[in-house]
Amino acid sequence: MRTSRATRTTRSRRAVVLVTTVLSATALLATGCSSSGSGSSEAADPNEKITLTVGDFGTFGFKEAGLFDAYTALHPNITIKENTTTQEADYWTAVQTHLAAGSGLDDVQALEVGRIALATSDALSGSFQDLSKAPGIKKDDYLPWKWQQGTTASGKTIGLGTDVGPMAVCYRQDLFQAAGLPTDPAAVSALWAGDWAKYVEVGQQFQAKAPKGTFFMDSATGLFNATVSSSTEQYYKNGKLNYxxxxxxxxxxxxxxxxxxxGSSQGLKEFDPTWQTAFTQSTFATTICPSWQQANIEKYSGPANAGKWNVAQAPAAGNWGGSFLAVPSSGKHVAAAQDLVAWLSAPEQQAKVFQKVGNIPSNQNAYSLPGVTDFKNPYIGPNAPTGQIFSTAAKAIKPAETGPKAGDLQNAFSNGILLVEQNGKSAGDAWNETVKQIDSTIQ
Amino acid sequence: MATSITARGSDPGSATPDRPHPVPPKDERRQAWRSRLYRWDTKGSPYAFVSPFFLVFAAFGLFPLIYTGWLSLHQVSLYNVDQAKWVGLKNYTDLFTGPPSHFFWNALGNTFTLGILSTVPQLMIAIGLAHLLNYKLRGSSFFRTALLAPYATSVAAATLVFALIFSPESGMANWFLGLFGVDPVAWEAGEWTSQLAISLIVTWRWTGYNALIFLAAMQAVPGDLYEAAALDGASRWKQFLHVTVPALRPTILFTVVVSTIGATQLFGEPFLFGGQSGHQGGTAHQYETLGVFMYDQGFRNSMLGRASAVAWTMFALLLLIGLVNALIARRLRKSQ
Structure with a gap:
């Protein structure tokens, strides 16, 4: 009696332990984390010492152009802390989690163009300040299509344009020469002017005489994005997803x-470490070059490859990327953050960022400032009319309809192309797989 | 105290009925109260002592669990959690037969294969290592500490190092294979190669931990069993098979359960191993586990309802595993 009872208790206790272990393990798994935040109102004292946090991704160039230091010199009571994430997709995942939790956001959040339609939709626009009413911000300063993108249907402007992403093609003059192609920017632009199909053909010519171990382009996903981006009809039509x-x-x-x-694409996963090292190893001759890509090229190719890159006009003008700055309403220092955003978006500051990292201003007044249109990038084709190439492209961009899922679709298609380039799937299978994936994310 | 009360309580029984009670009623009441307090103390205190765990568990375990269950019956966007639309079991039927079913079954399959690939070698190596460490060795505590080092390494650090090792261009794995004339392998892109690489990370991290658990159990095996076996002419190997392993059965069961739970929840390694496409377990979802799938649905596609349905499906799966384990444990005990 005594023993059997003892066994029973141990057994049931074990069962309890087991169930609790399983429960708590699953609970851990099911629990998201949320951080605490405070939403106290702003202090009235203008000289109060405050820290503004700026959340962004990739290379915005504010820090590189010394703008944060300049701003803190103007406003000694303000300290600026930049939280940078390399990958925009990772950055956005964190931002949307913070938005859902209503806390953990930075005082200023950068938004990529692929996310702006979602940010301006009813679901999210309530979380951001209307910047059109903020002091020092004028609508007419901005490229009209850029201003429109950051504005909600009800006329609230939540995202102020920083840069636009007019595309060019960056190419390696040494590899072009080795393959018997012209190396001068004007001549290279003429090779493929007007049609991305010509770019692909030039790729075949290059590949026929390519130095061993080199490819014409880094990845076909860049080509895909460039072709879609230079069209007026992209992923949306009449307010509906249409891909x-x-x-x-x-x-x-x-x-x-x-x-x-x-065989003219190396099939790299763009922005991955292997893609980055491929720049150093000089294994591809061209990459699609939205203005912001110049910074990546310089960073990853390194000093050893200085003077080897050059830049030419893209076959068709398109916009790839470009960003906005938004001020979340949950911030502690909303007014100070708006002042900072207004200052960062002013023509002089945007021009400085352009000269430092090559981001093309969305503020039209910046174009007339010296050092923009006549800009030459010391790293990429020191003699190429870089400023000219990008500003021509920026003006030639036709606005295209976009929507909340545009960014996701671009990622899904990039992934679909990688299925062919890296996973050995046939074009048909990869297309079906991509459609299946996109459809599974629509509810 | 208790005995004194019983003693006193038994007293009146023996006394004559008309004799007044020897203890004043007020005193008795206090005694009764104190004894009740005492009883409550002995019965209740243990509960009070364990209650912090259950309170914390209720707040951070049970509530999220139930809330997740509630979410799984709704269509909820990550952006507007308070605007949930009731959809009944649609999230579940979607998972099993709807648009995401292709990816769900794939993830379930991957979780299973990755679980086998990582758990089986891990436990076998662990038991072997434990057996070796159980011999009298010079510097045994050094080896024991060294075994635990991978376990103390963070998932992120370990995975990033392994991602470099398995990098297609300049990784150590391909360099090593190259020594034998094997062509470079695209580890991450392949289905089996990527799963092997990830299993290796898991195995590397957890083998030492399991080995220490086995070692502890082995040291509890009475030495005379080995002596008796040796007298009967059993070799070291036979001793291992017929003395050590049977004695370790409950421990083996425990490690199997813990590793299975770990394998079902595998997330960090595949997520970080994939770099850009880690959020979906590789370009072709070739190493997407249920955990990664849940993350992708919830935080990339912002479909919290569906992600919650995945979480509950995983929970059900774990309960099932727990049940199977309980049944095996019972059989093992009966056979002993």
């Missing part, structure tokens, strides 16, 4: 497949 029947998506996909089949 299966979108002409540009179809053309872009086919071109990417053609480039891959011709």
């Amino acid at each position: 299966k029947d979108s002409a540009s998506v179809k053309t872009a996909w086919d071109l990417a497949m053609k480039a891959d089949a011709a």
Whole structure:
């Protein structure tokens, strides 16, 4: 009696322990984390010592151009802390988690163009300040299509344009020369002027005489994005998701497949470490070059490859990327943050960022400042009319309809192309897989 | 105290009925109160002592669990959690047969294969290492500490180092294979190669931990069993098979359960191993586990309802595993 009872208790206790272990393990798994935040109102004292945090991704160039230091010199009571994430997708994941929790946001949050339609939608726009009413911000300063993108249907401007992403093509003059292609920017631009299909053809010519171990392009995903971005019809039509029947998506996909089949793409995963090291190892001759890409090229190619890169006009003008600055309403220092945003977006500051890292201003007044249109990048084709190439492209961009899922779709298609380039799937399988993936994310 | 009360309580029984009670009623009441307090103390205190765990568990374990269950029956966007739309079991049926089912079953399969690939070698190596460490060795405490070092390494650090080792261009793994004339392998892109690489990370991190648990259990095996076996002419190997392993059965069961739970929840290694496409377990979802799938649905596609449904499915899966384990444990005990 005594023993059997003892066994029973141990057994049931074990069962309890087991169930609790399982429960707590699962609970841990199911629990998201949330951080505490405070939303106390702003102190009235203008000289109070405060710290403004700026959350951004990639290379915004504020710090590089010394703008934070300049601002803190003007406002000694303000300290600026920049929280940078390399990958925009990782950055956005964190931002949307913070938005959902209503806390943990920085005083200023950068938003990428692929996310702006979502940020201006009813679901999220309530979390941000209306910047059109903030002191020192004028609508007419900005490229009209850029201003429009950051504005909600009800006319509230939550995102102020920092840069736009007019595209060019950056190329390695040494590899072009080795493959018997012209090296002068004007001549290179003429090779493919007007049509991305010509770019793919030049790729085949290059590949026929390419130095051993080199490829014409880094990745066909860049080509895909460039082709879609330079079209007026992209992933949305009349307010609805429309990618299966979108002409540009179809053309872009086919071109990417053609480039891959011709062996002119190295098939790298853009922005991954292998892609970064490929710059150092000089294994590809061209990369799609939205203005912000110049900073990456210099960073990853390194001093050893100085003077080897050059820049040419893209076959068709398009916008890839570009960002906005937004001020979350949950911040502690909303007014101070708005002042900072207004100052950072002013023409003089945008021009400085452009000269330092090559981000093309969205503030039109910056174009007339010296050092923008006549700008030459000392690292990329010191003699190429870089400022000219990008500002021409910026003016030629036609606005295209976008929507909340545009960024996700771009990622899904990039992934689909990688299925062919890295995982050995056929073009048809990869397309089906991509459609399946996109459809599974629509509810 | 208790005995004195019983003694006194038994007293009146023996006394004559008309005799007044020897103890004043007020005193008795106090005694009764104190004895009740005492009883409550002995019965209740243990509960009070363990209650912090259960309170914390209720707040951080049970509540999220139930809330997740509630969310799983709704269509909820990550952005507006308070605007949930009731959809019944749709999230579950979607997972099993709807648009995301392809990815769900794939993730379930990957979780299973990754679980086998990492758990089985891990436990076998661990038991072997424990057996070796159980011999009298010089510097045994050094080896024991060294075994635990991988366990103390963070997932992120370990995974990033392994991602470098398995990098296709300049990784050590391909360099090593190259010594034998093997062509470079695209570890991350391949289905089996990526899963092997990830299992290796898991195995590397957890083998030492399991080895220490086995070692502790081995040291509890009475030495005379080995002496008796040796007298009967059993070799070291036979001793291991017929003395050590049977004695370790409960421990083996424990490590199997813990590793299985760990394998079901595998997230950090595949997530970080994939770099850019880690959030979906590789370009072709080739090493997407249920944990990664849940993250992707909830935090990339902002579909919290579906992510919650995945969480509950995983919970059900773990309960099932727990049940199977309990049944095996019972059989083992009966057979002993």
